[in-house]
Amino acid sequence: MIKWHKLNKLCRGGLQMIYPWHCVVCGLMAEQGICSHCLPLLPRTQHVCQRCGLPLIAAHSEVCGQCLAKPPYVDHIFAPFWFLPPLDRLIIDYKYHQRWENLSLLATLFAQYCPPPVASSQIIAMPSHAQRVRQRGFNAVYELLKAIRKRMIFTHSFAHVARIRHTEAQTGMRREQRQHNMRNAFALKKDFQTQHVIIFDDVVTTGATVNELAHTIKRAGVERVDVWALARTVK
Ligand SMILES: [Zn+2]
Ligand SMILES: [Zn+2]
Secondary structure (H helix, E strand, C coil): CCCHHHHHHHHHHHHHHHCCCECCCCCCECCCCCCCCCHHHCCECCCECCCCCCECCCCCCCCCHHHHHCCCCCCEEECCEECCCCHHHHHHHHHHHCCHHHHHHHHHHHHHHCCCCCCCCEEEECCCCHHHHHHHCCCHHHHHHHHHHCCCCCCEECCCEEECCCCCCCCCCCHHHHHHHHCCCEEECCCCCCCEEEEEEEEECCCHHHHHHHHHHHHCCCCEEEEEEEEECCC
16 A cells, blocks of 8 residues: 555655755745744743743742642653744644655754653653544654654653543633543553653643643553653643
8 A cells, every 4th residue: 555645755855855955934045944044933932830831920930830739740841842933833734734844853953952861761652543643644743753763862662552532622622621531541551661751742732631641651650751742832
C-alpha cells in the first residue's frame, strides 16, 4: 500500500532541496527555515508557573496560587512557546496540511530551547486516537518527537500507553467538564522501568489531558511526571 504521507514528505523534501532557503513564516530567503526578522516574533513563554505553565503574576514565585492550592499530577510543564501567531499557524499547517518543512523547524527550535532531560527519565509521546491518525495518514506527535530525537539525546518509548476510551472533542467545554471527559481515558500496556516519565505533546491546551495521563502513570508507581510541549495555550 502506498503511504501517502511518506510520498508527500518525499516530494516536499525534494522541493526543499531545489528551493531550500526560505522562511516558513514570511517566505523570504532564510537559511535556517526562519528569517532573522520572523524569529523574534515567535511568542516565547517567560515567567510561568513551573507546574501548569501559565503566566505568573507575582514576581518572585515559581508556582501559581491555583497549583499551590490543588497541585496537579503533572510536576512540571516545559513549553518554549505560547500557542499564538505566528507559531500556532506553523503547528496547524504541519498537522493538518502536512507542511514537512514546519516539522523540521519546530523540532530544531524545540531542541534548541529545551533543557536536556535527566539521564534516568523516559519520554513517551502523547497517544493519539487511532481514528485521527487514520484520517491524517500520520501520527503528528509521534513524527515530531522522532524529529526532536534526531536533535537531542534521550530515551524514548512509543509502546507504553494506549488511549482506551474515545473522548469527546473538548472545544467549548468548561474545566470541570474537560476533567470529567478525560477520566479513565488511558491505560498502561506495560510497567515503566523508571521513576521519571516525560510526556511529549504538541500543544497543551487546558492541561486536563496531560494531567489525566500523568495520573494514570503515577498510579502505576512512577514518582515524577513532566510534560514537554511545543506550545501552551494562554487562558
Ligand atoms: Zn521570515
Ligand atoms: Zn500553576
